[in-house]
Amino acid sequence: MELLISAGQLLTGPAGRGISDGAVLVRGPEIVAVGPRAEVAALAAPDARRMDLPGSTVLPGLIDCHVHLAFSAGPDPVGDLSATDDATLLEDMAHRARLLLDHGVTTVRDLGDRGFLAVRLRDEIGAGRRPGPRILSATVPLTPPEGHCWFLGGVVEGEEQIRARVRRNAEAGADVIKVMATGGGLTSGGAATWESQFTPEELRAVVDEAHRLGLPVAAHAHGTDGIAASVAAGVDTVEHCTWMTRDGFRALDDVVAEMAAKNVYVCPGASPNWRAFAARFGEDRARDVFGRLRWMAEQGVPLISGTDAGVPGAVFDNPVGSLEFYAYLGFPNDQILDMATGTAATALGLGDRTGRLAPGLRADLVVVDGDPLVDLAALRDPRLVVAEGRTHVPGPQPEC
Template identity: 40%
Template sequence: QVEDGRIVAVGPAAQLLPPADPAIPQVEYGGATLLPGLIDAHVHLTLRRRLSAPRPPASVTEGHALLYGVQAARNVLASGVTTVRDCAARGQHAQELRDAVEEGTIVGPRILASGPPVTTTAGHIWRMGYEADSVTEMRRAVRRLVKEGVDFIKVCATGGRGTPGSVVGRAQYSTDELRAVAEDAHRLERHVATHALGTEGIRRAVEAGIDTIEHCAWLDRDGKTLAFDEAVAERMAEQGLVASIAAGPPWEVFHQDKELAGNGSPPTTVAWLDTMRQRWQLVHRMRDFGVTVCFGTDSVYGMFGDFHDLSYLAQAFVEYGGFAPLDVIEMVTAVPAHAIGWGDRIGTVEPGKLADLLVIHGNPIEDMRALHDVAAVYQAGRLVVQK
């Protein structure tokens, strides 16, 4: 039962009290499943990729980037994702999209925006980032971003595969530099997400008190082999830090036969599955140590025409990763809500929460592919998508 945009009661219809306003409609979805609206903890709304002839990011104009964001926002909401955390965009694009959604100018999910990431000179995604190379510059970058209206801070603790010349396994910042980001961001009531593929960078981010570790791939300094650190994982659990496994599935995984490996699969599919199997094993190990784990798509949209990237990734976690369906559903609802600091507002279907709701045909506990069969999407109790 929903009133004024919030859930006021949950249970069988016969046990709910009549609404205070008799004009409030009753809606029935026979045989459907009601879920919290999905939360993608790591997206890039204004970026795009294509199966062929990709357009280099440097050639995308400011106007095109914003138009990409408008398109992605609309289609992501239609897929059942009611909240996203945009983890890097040029200029103030992500904040502008967020504000446009909030004022009703465009249709889209709730958006938490980091704006440009903080990175070293020539560091990971430097083309769209704010370059900072000292404790003083780190603090200045945080304050500039807060002045520009960001909801959280994104800092690149290691190199990344998308930036030629950076080394994914090597740390870009010292612990003191990362601590300066965390201290100033927390003082200004912003949480901090850090891009960290290498164990060296993960360790420093944990020591610095960063809130969410994005990717968290546990790679050695050369970025080629795994280097899981049990002591760091234990400390992550003790500090309540969240590992956000940001990695979307390639198109071929769900558009080829299920028998992939060794049966003529495209090389990218086999490589992705090999990489993700290692990543999933690490996720299982982290959870064994008590680390809280959620996941996001890292979506640079365009691979899936229906923009169901998060549902495909959830499907992959179950079908290939060996995760229980209910655990996966929590990883895209309640857990990321906690990770982004909105656990008291969204992420579960319970009284007091915002009525961000997803109605699907079928039962995802029995078949995760049911997430693709969207019947309706509600934001704050308002019907925004009906199929």
Template identity: 50%
Template sequence: MAAAGRARLADYHGVGRKPVDGVVVVGMLAIRSGAAFDGVGPALVERPLVLVDEGRIAEVRAGGVPPPGAEVIDLGGATLLPGLIDAHVHLVFDGSADPVGAIERLSDEELLDRMRTAARTCLAAGITTVRDLGDRAYLAVRLRDELVAEPAAGPEILAAGPPVTTSQGHCWFLGGAADGVDGVRAAVRARAERGVDVIKVMATGGEMTPGTRSHEVQYGPDELRAAVEEAHRHGLPVAVHAHGVAGIENAVAAGVDTIEHCSFMTVDGVDSRPDLIAAIARAGIVVSTTLGVVPGFAPPPRISARLDGFLANVRQMRDAGVTVVCGSDAGIGPPKPHDVLPYGAAMLVECGFPPVAALRAVTSSAAWACRVGERKGRLAPGFDADLLAVDGDPLADITALRAVTAVFRAGSRVR
């Protein structure tokens, strides 16, 4: 028991978390709402009371009376959820029609300032964790560290630094070019020394880089294996950008942790490869599928012509038991502002996912994929108090995710 009068939850509960009658707790939040999705489901918790202490969830109760001394926040009929997790964003890109040109005109300091704005946009939408899969000059790492000191100013960032790519390869302009096995190993080591959370490797070309082709490989199996070995030696997961089938095959063979996009793009369409999807499932590799566009923007013809094929593969991956999460690629163009993720969840439902699976894909499964599953993505004791409240029932209508009524980050209400 704190002599200064600050009782901790452990004191309140005592051993075995049994409430102790009459013990006054100071500094605790007691959040009431109409219902809650706990990150796993399958059903909503009715009339929950979520106790928050020192930035973490202390307890989730089904109703009951708040502990004496706790500050009560009543969210009315809203549904409370874990804050959303976007497994793939780019805070350096501004969501304009020319995001690459835009950053070329900015100094690092100017760009960092834009990224602070992008981070606030995420948080206001209830996106409380983002995995940044490609910055310039380790700016997302800098912003991550800033936000550790000031969590109410943005989501928690898991940063990759500049993506590792071949000379003139996809996103080379972000400064991460590295060639050959030795070059790739050195690039991974350099990122580990800078304190990144994940290694991003471009296994194939990409849509936003002229001179590269999404269906063609950039790195061969040897470079990818070297990247994985070196990253795992440093305790870091590897997220591999792969569109074309050969790139996906190489990524699976190398034992990467997540495959980004995984679109099975060919020169003129989309491939169907149940055998390769089965191999992804067997290997336990998570697919971070690139879904989510705001209304009013038609995808480029190359993408719209392939959309049915992409979605058929997403369905097939789910049916094969692949863990599919949502990585929006926020920032890469006007259809993808930094708060686009709820549209990605809605697209999973349109694609045939049950709403509970779509909600997991942006909460608990995404947390697991991003290696923060022990403290993010669930409403459970010990988890970070990153919370989102929405009007309506997202299990009945996934678009309710956009009707945000409150956001908490590390226990502080920010909206």
């Protein structure tokens, strides 16, 4: 059956492009028409389901480019993970995926789980057996012995093991390869957050094997050296990209220029809890650290949105909190929305499937009251979410 949604405003994308008093016609999993209300309504079948929402805005479904569905977002997600068996963990992950869908997220990129569970969940959602967003899964992230997130099972040592792990992930259904180019704060006893974990040659082996198999590479990289080596190796996205060194922070102009020239996307992974950083370190230092993102964007580096949902404080039910981080930095709302829709879709290789409201694309959209171009808070309580043509009305979930 067809679904006709008429609204006071459609944000078709990009750059805030929209239609006043418009309508979207959905047939199955696909958008078949977008335009002025009367024109689109004339195309709908007599038995189409019709929703008339004159005070609402329809926009593309949000895309969260960095989540960890296997993590609890509690104070000790690693401990929670180790205490949870796979069957229970899959149910927990499904609960978190639905939370994201409740809040308007129709696509996520899961950048590290255990036991290929995100692939199982992806396929169940895709088959319509569970509600949730489209999932792109990295499966098990590559890390050295005792490296960042070693407990997920992706430990490798040397180029031969690196290539074998990439092939195994691909065979298990990975949509993207994740490599922990530097250390991270979630793992104790390993490399410091700023320290590199792989040599430049090893990173090139990751990229070479992944690209040979048609898979993109996402590099977790906080440290300046690790960022530079990842970009030189040809990764497709850099996650976090905080430019940390042993003694502070140092961004490299030539590497930023290379990122802009190669169209290497940066996903800062701004947690909804980002304000806690500012409170802990002080507004001046926070603005200095955060300001590097604005500077990179001004140099032409494309930014995409991601919440790092699952790590401490990065909850699954507040994607808008992460988007507000960019408003804090002075980005205009139309650009912020692009980072979470069209630009994100292009970065993930989905630009011909989602990220805009256009005929022929998948029916991924969210209906909200008010105007998010004026106030991002309008995104907080969606009235309706449509993911791959399946309608979802946000509401209470059973306890998992």
